[in-house]
Amino acid sequence: MKSIPLILMGCGGVGRQLLQHIVSCRSLHAKQGVRLRLVGVCDSKSLVVASDVFTMDLDDAFLAEVCRVKLNGSSLLTLSNFGQCEVFSNTESMEKVTEIAARLGKSTGLALVDCSASSETTGVIRKVIDLGCCVVLANKKPLTSSMEDYDKLVSHPRRIRHESTVGAGLPVIASLNRMLSSGDPIHRLIGSLSGTLGYVMSEVEDGKPFSQVVKAAKALGYTEPDPRDDLSGMDVARKALILSRLLGRRINLDRINIESLYPKEMAPNVIPVEDFLLNGLPLLDKGIQERVQKASSNGNVLRYVCVIEESRCEVGIQELPKNSALGRLRGSDNVLEIYSRCYSEQPLVIQGAGAGNDTTAAGVLADIIDIQDLFS
Ligand SMILES: NC(=O)c1ccc[n+]([C@@H]2O[C@H](COP(=O)([O-])OP(=O)(O)OC[C@H]3O[C@@H](n4cnc5c(N)ncnc54)[C@H](OP(=O)(O)O)[C@@H]3O)[C@@H](O)[C@H]2O)c1
Ligand SMILES: *[C@@H]1O[C@H](CO)[C@@H](O)[C@H](O)[C@H]1NC(C)=O
Secondary structure, X not given: OEEEEEEEEOOOHHHHHHHHHHHHOHHHHHHOOEEEEXXXXXXXXXXXEEOOOOOOOOOHHHHHHHHHHHHOOOOHHHHHHOOOEEEEEHHHXXXXXXXXXXXXXXXXXXXXXXXXXXXXXXXXXXXXXXXXXXXXXOOOHHHOOOXXXXXXXXXXXXXXXXXXXXXXXXXXHHHHHHHHHOOOOEEXXXXXXXXXXXXXXXXXXXXXXXXXXXXXXXXXXXXXXXXXXXXXXXXXXXXXXXXXXXXXOOOOHHHOEEOOOXXXXXXXXXXXXXXXXXXHHHHHHHHHHHHHHHHHHOOEEEEEEEEEEOOEEEEEEEEXXXXXXXXXXXXXXXXXXXXXXXXXXXXXXXXXXXXXXXXXXXXXHHHHHHOHHHOO
């Protein structure tokens, strides 16, 4: 039986769902001859680790308790009395993870799984890569900082997986890697990679006011608590940067042209979110409505997309033919059109739910299983 020791960083919606998937897949994985062994779990404030990472794991009852505690909004510190584990505070926890990586890296190996939404994990991820360990990421931040960090993270391509950073569980990165490694050059990527903005653009196409659509999306739980986090385009830009770098472009986030759907005067540091929803948003209705009508008179529709082509990398609203995969998109699905030598006239299209704890966590789990050959 192959055994893969894991440390999970982040127990939010995705991290907890991953723990649940791991537990419910126990017998499936056993049939495949793999066992996932949780040796540590951390959030923003603390780290819990099995008291002996070589011989002991955080068992399934412990993991259920982790999920319960975090769902209640409590701290992992409350677990110090539950089972055989050690608890470390924020200041020591990254050092402790590095220390475990140093020990396990030499013997059984370790996979560090980043389901946080923090840029602060980059340092420890760089270190564990150097120590011979593997990393699996749902977190985009470590892959979208400096080129130097990126080069370090991908310096051992077999030891890193990050499928869920773009399109959640959709096989975007895997498909692109297969094409690239078979020598099929990709000349154009165009995609709607935000479920929120996909929903918003298809609703305004039906003539509904932008402000109402954004409020409805918020009510449906499609947006971040402050919808400007989605409307700024930053999240799409990070995905665009990950795709560009995968295609070999050596660029940073500041090289991407990003169209924000609200003006600077309505930025979070200028007006509070309630004010934005009540007074700011309605001022944007007319502009969007005019653009929708102009596109429609050309027989086109508007989509909020990323476009990657030669040296160009842009994120924003584009007018696209109605009769294309992106033009036909309705609701919150993600769609990516890939144009290459093999797919030159008609693109390869990847479509489906591109967000959600369940699909994202499933993508992370599949990534972990995908690196099993590196473990004994
Ligand atoms: N949800 C989706 O549909 C989706 C789709 C694709 C990708 N993703 C990505 O998946 C990641 C997780 O998403 P989520 O929705 O689960 O986020 P979330 O609910 O906000 O959870 C984030 C978790 O990370 C922890 N954390 C923050 N800083 C940390 C640090 N420095 N070290 C260790 N842990 C830290 C938080 O700790 P506390 O509990 O102490 O706050 C929290 O448990 C994000 O990067 C997101 O962009 C999400
Ligand atoms: C993901 O998990 C978070 C935290 O538990 C929850 O608030 C959110 O509704 C979940 N999202 C979906 C789409 O299930």
